[in-house]
Amino acid sequence: MTVTEETILREDANPDKSEGLLNGRFRVDLSARLNTFDTGMNQAFKVTDIRNSDADLFAIVANPYNVHRKSLLAVMESRTIPGMIDLRARGPVTFGPADIRDTFVFDRPKGARVVPDAENPLSEKQVLEKILPSITETLLILHPGEIPHRGIRADNLFYTDESRRGVLLGEGVTAPGGSVQPAVYEPLESASAHVFGRGDGLPGHDIYALGVLIVHLLGGVLPRADLSDEDLYVQKLERGSYTLLTEGLALSSRVAELLRGALQDNPYRRWDVTMLAHWREVVNDPPKQGPGDRIATGSIIFDEKEFLSPRLLAHAMKKKPGNAYQLLESDKLSTWTRNALHDAETADEISDIALSQTGAAPGHRRNEMTAVARACSLLDPRGVFWFRDVSFARSGLGNLLVNAIQMDMASIKSAIAELLESGLLLSVVINDSVGPIKKRRGWISYADASHCFEHMKSKSDPGFGLERCLYELNPDVACLSSITLGSNVRNMRQFIDIIEKKLLSSGGSDNPFDRHSAAFIAAKSRGVGKILIQIGSAEPESVTEAVARLALFSALQNMYHPAPLPGLCLWAEAVLRPVFGKIRSRLRREIIEQRFEIAKKSGSLENILSATDIQRQLKADEKEYSQALTMAAMTEKTAAHLEHAVEERKMAAARYGSWITAVLAIASLATSMMVSSLYFIG
Amino acid sequence: MAKKPVQQGGTPHIGQGKPAFWIMIFIAFGLVLMPPTMLILLSGMIPSIVAVLLNGNGAGGNLAALMAFNLAGVIPVIGILWERGQTFAHAFALLSDVYMWLSMFGGAGIAVFLTWAVPVCVFSLYELQAKSTVGKLYRQRQKLIEEWGGQFAADIRDQSTPAE
Numbered sequence: 061m062t063v064t065e066e067t068i069l070r071e072d073a074n075p076d077k078s079e080g081l082l083n084g085r086f087r088v089d090l091s092a093r094l095n096t097f098d099t100g101m102n103q104a105f106k107v108t109d110i111r112n113s114d115a116d117l118f119a120i121v122a123n124p125y126n127v128h129r130k131s132l133l134a135v136m137e138s139r140t141i142p143g144m145i146d147l148r149a150r151g152p153v154t155f156g157p158a159d160i161r162d163t164f165v166f167d168r169p170k171g172a173r174v175v176p177d178a179e180n181p182l183s184e185k186q187v188l189e190k191i192l193p194s195i196t197e198t199l200l201i202l203h204p205g206e207i208p209h210r211g212i213r214a215d216n217l218f219y220t221d222e223s224r225r226g227v228l229l230g231e232g233v234t235a236p237g238g239s240v241q242p243a244v245y246e247p248l249e250s251a252s253a254h255v256f257g258r259g260d261g262l263p264g265h266d267i268y269a270l271g272v273l274i275v276h277l278l279g280g281v282l283p284r285a286d287l288s289d290e291d292l293y294v295q296k297l298e299r300g301s302y303t304l305l306t307e308g309l310a311l312s313s314r315v316a317e318l319l320r321g322a323l324q325d326n327p328y329r330r331w332d333v334t335m336l337a338h339w340r341e342v343v344n345d346p347p348k349q350g351p352g353d354r355i356a357t358g359s360i361i362f363d364e365k366e367f368l369s370p371r372l373l374a375h376a377m378k379k380k381p382g383n384a385y386q387l388l389e390s391d392k393l394s395t396w397t398r399n400a401l402h403d404a405e406t407a408d409e410i411s412d413i414a415l416s417q418t419g420a421a422p423g424h425r426r427n428e429m430t431a432v433a434r435a436c437s438l439l440d441p442r443g444v445f446w447f448r449d450v451s452f453a454r455s456g457l458g459n460l461l462v463n464a465i466q467m468d469m470a471s472i473k474s475a476i477a478e479l480l481e482s483g484l485l486l487s488v489v490i491n492d493s494v495g496p497i498k499k500r501r502g503w504i505s506y507a508d509a510s511h512c513f514e515h516m517k518s519k520s521d522p523g524f525g526l527e528r529c530l531y532e533l534n535p536d537v538a539c540l541s542s543i544t545l546g547s548n549v550r551n552m553r554q555f556i557d558i559i560e561k562k563l564l565s566s567g568g569s570d571n572p573f574d575r576h577s578a579a580f581i582a583a584k585s586r587g588v589g590k591i592l593i594q595i596g597s598a599e600p601e602s603v604t605e606a607v608a609r610l611a612l613f614s615a616l617q618n619m620y621h622p623a624p625l626p627g628l629c630l631w632a633e634a635v636l637r638p639v640f641g642k643i644r645s646r647l648r649r650e651i652i653e654q655r656f657e658i659a660k661k662s663g664s665l666e667n668i669l670s671a672t673d674i675q676r677q678l679k680a681d682e683k684e685y686s687q688a689l690t691m692a693a694m695t696e697k698t699a700a701h702l703e704h705a706v707e708e709r710k711m712a713a714a715r716y717g718s719w720i721t722a723v724l725a726i727a728s729l730a731t732s733m734m735v736s737s738l739y740f741i742g
Numbered sequence: 743m744a745k746k747p748v749q750q751g752g753t754p755h756i757g758q759g760k761p762a763f764w765i766m767i768f769i770a771f772g773l774v775l776m777p778p779t780m781l782i783l784l785s786g787m788i789p790s791i792v793a794v795l796l797n798g799n800g801a802g803g804n805l806a807a808l809m810a811f812n813l814a815g816v817i818p819v820i821g822i823l824w825e826r827g828q829t830f831a832h833a834f835a836l837l838s839d840v841y842m843w844l845s846m847f848g849g850a851g852i853a854v855f856l857t858w859a860v861p862v863c864v865f866s867l868y869e870l871q872a873k874s875t876v877g878k879l880y881r882q883r884q885k886l887i888e889e890w891g892g893q894f895a896a897d898i899r900d901q902s903t904p905a906e
Contacts (some may be wrong), residue, residue, distance in 0.1 A: 644890050685890060692886045692894070693901045699879040702872045709868040717861025718803040724856060725810035728849070732814035740821035 082153045085110050086165045088119045090155065096173060097166075099211075100235040102126055107165050116170065117148060120234045122162040124546045125466040127459055127537050129260060131207050132233045143198035144209075144229045145169060145218070152548045158561050160548040162538070169228050171219025174277070181280030184315055191217070191277065192318075194227045195270055196337050203263040203333040210237040210261055212269040213245050214276045236459035237261055242282060243289040244305070245269045248325050248353075250453035251293045252375065253444040254472075257452030257460035264327045267336060268301070271322030274315070275305045297372050301325050302349040314340070320349050327442065356400035362387055370401060374439040377432055378446045385428040388414050388435050397439075406438050409491070413438075430484050437488055437501065445503040447484065448475040454502045458533035465530060465540065477526045481516035485509050508533055521596030523589075527579035541577035543570050552584050552620040560627040568630025573609050581616065588615055603642065606635050607675055614665035624663020632668050633660065639674055644685045652677055778833035782823055785837055786816035786846035793850075808853040815849025 080088045087108045097104035101123045109115035122128065136147040146167045153163040174182075174191075182191070195212065202209055211232025220226040238250060238258030247268035250258040275283045283305045284292055295304050302323040311319065318339055324330035331339070351369065359366040360373065363383050367373040377384035387393050391414055398407035413434050417427060433447040444451045449471045452460045457476070464472040479485050486509040492501055512529040519525035531537065539549040547558040559572040582592055591612045598605035610632055617625055636656065643649040652672050659671035772780040784791075790809040797805055819842050826832045836842045887895050 644894070646889050646891065685894075688886050688890055689894070689897055689901060692883050692898045695879045695883045695886075696898060699876045699883070702876045702879075705872070706869075709872060710865055713865030713868050714861045717864045718807075718857070720860045720864070721807045721853070721856045722803050722810075724860075725807035725814075725853060728852075729810040729814040729817075732817045732849075736817045736821040739818075740825050 079154055079156070081110075082107075082119070082151055082163055082165060083149050086117065086119065086149055088121065088153055088155075088163055088165075090121075094118050094168075097168075097230070099231070100240045102234050116168040117165055118168045119153075120164045120166070120231070121153070122164070122234055124161070124538055124548070125462055125540065126162065126234065127236050127462055127534050128162065128164075129210070129233045129235075129237055130536055131205075131260070132202070132209070135202060135205065135207055136233060139201075141198055141201050143194040143196075143227075145231055147231070147233070157565065158547045158558055160558075161546070162548050164231070164234050166231055169218035169230075170221045171224055171228075172222075173215060174217040174219060174227060175215070177280050179280065182277040184278065184312055187274055187277050188315070188318075191227050192270075192274070192336075195229055195273075196333065198229050199263070199266055199270075199333040200337060203266070206263060208237070208261050208263050208266045210265060210269075211235075211240065212266055212273055213241055214273055214282070216240075217273070236462075237456075238265070238453075239459065239463075241269065243292055244283050244285075245272045247327070247330075248293070248296055248301070248371070249327060249442050250444060250456070251296065252290075252446075253451050253453040253456055254460050254463075256463035257444070257450070257456035259453040259456030259459070261453065261455075262327070263333060264330045267322050267331055267333065268324075270336070271301075271319050272305060274319060274322070275309065278311070278315070279309055294372065294375065296325065297353050297369055297375070298351060300349050300351050324349075325351075325353070354401070356396065357402070358396070358400035360387075360392065360396040360400065370397070370439040371443060374436040374443070374446075377436055377439075378451075381429055381432040384432045384435070385417075388431055389417065393435065409438055410435055430482060433484060434488065441501050445485070445488070445501075447479045450475040450479060452503065455504070457504055458530075458537075461526070461530050462534055462537055465526075473526060476529075477516065477519065480509075480512040480526075480529055481519065483513055486513045504533075518596065521592070522573070522575055522578035523582035523592035523596070525575065525579070527575045528582055531579050531583035535583075539577060539580040541572075541574050541580065543572050543574075543577065544580075549580075552581070552616065555580065555584070556616060556621040556625070556628075560621075560625050563627030563631045565627075568627065568632070568634045570631070572613070572628075572631060581612070585616065585619065587619075588612055591615060603639050603675065603678060606639055607669070610635060610665055610669055614669055617665050625665070626660075626663050628665055629660045629663055629668065632665055636668075636672065636674065639678075642678060643681050645681050648677060648681055648684075776828055778828045778830050779820055779823060781830070781833045782820055782836060783816060786819060787812055789847060789850035804853075804857045807857060808850055811849040811853035811856075812846070813849070815846045819846055 078084065080090065082088065087110060089106045089108065092106035094104040094106055097118050097120065099120060102120050103123075105119050105121060107117035107119045109117060133147075133150065135141065137150065140146050147164060148167060149165040151163065152160045154160050198209065209229065209232045211230060216230035216232070218228045218230060220228050236256055236258075237260035238246060239256050241258070243251060245268075246253075246258060247265055250261060250265065253259070272283060284295075287295065292304075300323075302320055305323065306316070306319060321331035321335065321339065353369040353371040356368045356370065359368050361367075362373060362376055363380055365376065367376065377387070388410065391411065394407045394410040394414065397403050397410055401407075413431050417431050429448055433445075436446055444453045444456075450460065460472070461476055463469075464476065485504060486506075488501070489504060489506045489509040493506055511532050515524045515528040515532065516526070517524075527540075530540075536550065538544070538547075539555055543562050544555060544558050547554075549555045549558050555577070559570075559577075562570050563572065578592060578595075581588060591608055594608040595605055595612065598608055613628055613632075617628065633656070640649055640653055640656070643652060652674070655671040656668060659667040769780065769784075772783070787809075790805075790812045793805055793808050819836060822842075823832055823836055826836075883898075887898075
């Protein structure tokens, strides 16, 4: 019995009884949806605790593209956080042979969701005495470790019980930071970013969101729901968040004071959690509010409008990069920054950008975009980084890239690819690194920018390009290869296990090597770089490429799964059969196929490669074919010559016949003379 | 150095040149010294003499073979003559014996037969050998095609066909 047959029999005999079970205890019921607890694209389901039937739990089952928040998860797994729903368990749950999903099991709040409405808003007393202390208690655990919750919003707040004695903050760990938040809850640092590019943010993001939550609960409706996301951002900049969001609300002086501190648009002046915990005692100097940005002493005209705020100007420039480039080239921007903003350092950098464009081909869109993006990043250093269709806040690029790949957003993918490939982001990071720490903008780390720049150099090769950047920027994202999608593959061992299962069930017809799997392998394993380069440099569908692919998986088998892998061997057969077909010698082909069949039974790709030694065999075959061709041609020529050489043979026969006759004649004459002389004389 | 002119008619005929001269001397001396022997010799060698006279071109080897066989048949008859005594009576007695003629002309006949039959036999052997070799070559070619596949046959044709 072969290894393949044994494996199939074993799997048939032992059907997985742990389907839908987490840690052998929590059974997730995919038929019982709990929409209330859905977060973004992750769905919530009912959970039964096998050991405690009284436990009221729910599970959030992550979608395959989901990137959870690792830092917050680490805290939630290590301890119970007061004021927040408790994470009971987390891990991959198997729902089918290759259907494995990352699952988070939480305690289900006994009370209902805190749902304010315009007619029944919450009272100041409820907010300040029940909700604010509860959330502050949670943040006091998280913020000292610089870990924001990023899920503070009205629809993520639940009563602890039916009598509404207290509140619990919902989870903020399963979805990418800020991706579920309404735009109004986002501070100016991330408000104009793409939803999935808002990033994990800083503790200040939570304080701001808490301020908006208070306004939401007191007003009963989502603040400024009448404005679009863009108008909201512009008006926050023009008027300041506090003024914009509290407009029309009758607030007591103490709530107004609290909101002034929490809704500060300047993150350095925004309150922190310690201030929030003691705000009644420590505030002697009430925080001042104003526009969301510094105001210049003089205006600059762009696109027929006057601008006093650099952030608003940057926002307008992003909308019309062609005009913005002209402004940059004219040096007016640099002059305005120096004279009206009194920021000589930024003015010098803007001048450098304009100077670096001297001599560039006019209208060269890529150069213009790059220059405008750099200038905007200088004008709005605390805001989002913008380039073409891409905008992301600090640490938000990775999630944005995952989302672009999930949604197959070509424009965003191409913009990110260009951003990483052009070195624009790397140059911004390098510029940051030479300045003071406080001025560092931190959109991406130097290491990430540098690695991505390198990976984009060989973007067309498997194991490099945008896919590689995806796995480098998001070390926790599951492998998004078509063969492993939906199987929650996060490391090489799991990768090998899953492709083995898939290949075994498909008889080796699936393809375990695509751009995503190559990038995943390159990012997660060591020592396979040379093989990936070989694959990249080989002609597609060539023997070299096929053998290099097998060599790659052979190396992976040796490193991560030394046991027999019959599924991979079936795939190897599918890859090698066409290669065997290229062997011209029937005998050699039969021998190689026999050797392959024997090696296949071992379940080892290395054995298959060494037994078939296909490249050397093909070379020998080619050489022998050439020799055989020459021999056959000579044979044919000789045969044809012999067939047509009748006259030559006749002439030769005549010559030889004459010679024989002459010999016989001389012999008979001599004999006659001898015999006669002996007879008559002797 | 000027080339010698090529002799018309190819190789020199038997009876021409020096050999013919010495044969004539031998015959002249023979007729004087032992006329009965010369009678038997000239009578027995008639096929060779006829062949020499009729030989237009070439076949010197065959003529020599004919003469050798003819002489081989004549020598025993001359031996008998010498044994009985060299007289014309004995010479005529021998010439009247049909077996003596059979012996003398039989040698020439054997020579003619061998001259015709041996090349035919040799040619037949050559043909058989060539056919066997051709068969062997075709079998070898067929084996190569079986080993290397249909494309191989096409490639052989391409290689065998001279480029236009």
